Amino acid sequence: TALRSLLSITRAKLRQDDQEFDVAKKALITGITGQDGAYLAQLLLSKGYEVHGLARRSSTSDVNLSRLQWLGIEKDVRIVDGDLLDLSGLVRTVTDIKPDELYNLAAQSFVASSWQQPVLTGNVTGLGVTNVLEAIRLAKPDTRFYQASSSEMYGLVQQPVQSETTPFYPRSPYAVAKLYGHWITVNYRESFGIHASSGILFNHESPLRGIEFVTRKVTDSVARIKLGLSKELRLGNTSAKRDWGHAKDYVRAMWLMLQQDTPDDYVVATGRTSTVRTMCEIAFSHVGLNIDDHLVIDEALFRPAEVEILLGDPAKAKAKLGWETSISMEELIREMVDADMARHRKA
Ligand code: NAP
Ligand code: F7E
16 A cells, blocks of 8 residues: 555656656757748747757758758758658658647749649649648547648739638639648637647748749849949839838747637738739838849739739737838848858858
């Protein structure tokens, strides 16, 4: 009897110790090699998370980790091979890692490419979301899930300022695929009670933005022109308007969504819109150049169907998550130009 009571006291003490020492939360990020994946990994590491990242195996995996290297965190994250198209691999990964939170950032994310690769875009950006949700449902249904939805879903905008209640009207295979991803997230929340949230994020950029997107294309070109490495910048539709914020601010909103008791959908935006041309002017004037000496409009860069204007209303994110943007579009573009100047000076 004495031995039994000693054992039960020890067990109770162990349980108490477990609660006292907070066990690190585990996060799994798909798309960890991308812009948002890198910043989100950095944020979660700073909060004490054990961070796992799904990455496609490739013969150039050293290059793929370049964003994590830029932030100096490549050794702190645990990379696991995987692909959004591979359901059994995803089930195995969720079974092994048992994440508390799963952020689905992986996608074929370049709108212009989606007309060239509509089937791939549909499979990865759309159906891939179901694969991740199925892995959660089968392997660990209490995992909290974040889906990277997009303002592109508003497309041909149905209201001048877009909120969570604005009807969608997608204008590209990418946007159609994202709309599927958004609704399957809502559906798994309502069907299976999964803690699944969808962040409808407006454009967000940074020095880690892919070079094919317009902001980074502009800041890289401006740096090259300033350093005498190039003379012109070729763009398509410069009258398109976007609500641009900084990726660092936007990954904070993703994390906040998964800390809520109840899952929900949120618009994340700055509430300010500018033309592509205005964004270019900020970049050129930052290094003392005149835009009209270098900008060339190229009809070949216009899209088959354009999203002319996006302007988000972040009121719900502010009220419920306490989220606000902290970096202005001007500060963002100047930071990107400076980073590209430094890159080219080093090269
Ligand atoms: P990004 O830089 O293009 O990163 C996309 C990531 O997805 C990369 O890590 C890529 O891996 C991965 N990926 C692509 N196909 C995959 C597959 N079949 N299996 C596994 N991984 C795959 O995109 P981002 O700007 O960080 O955006 C993150 C997410 O938010 C995306 O879903 C995007 O559509 C969405 N979003 C972005 C914005 C924005 O303004 N940035 C706004 C709204 C929504 P590789 O390195 O191997 O290519
Ligand atoms: O284009 C115009 C182009 O490719 C912005 C993705 O992260 O945000 C991004 O999608 C605008 C468009 O971003 C060029 O026609 C003019 O009107 O930088 P972008 P995007 O298509 O808005 C949303 C929210 C996402 O979800 C996407 O994943 O700029 N534009 N001339 C050009 N765009 C590019 N790329 N290149 C040009 O030469």
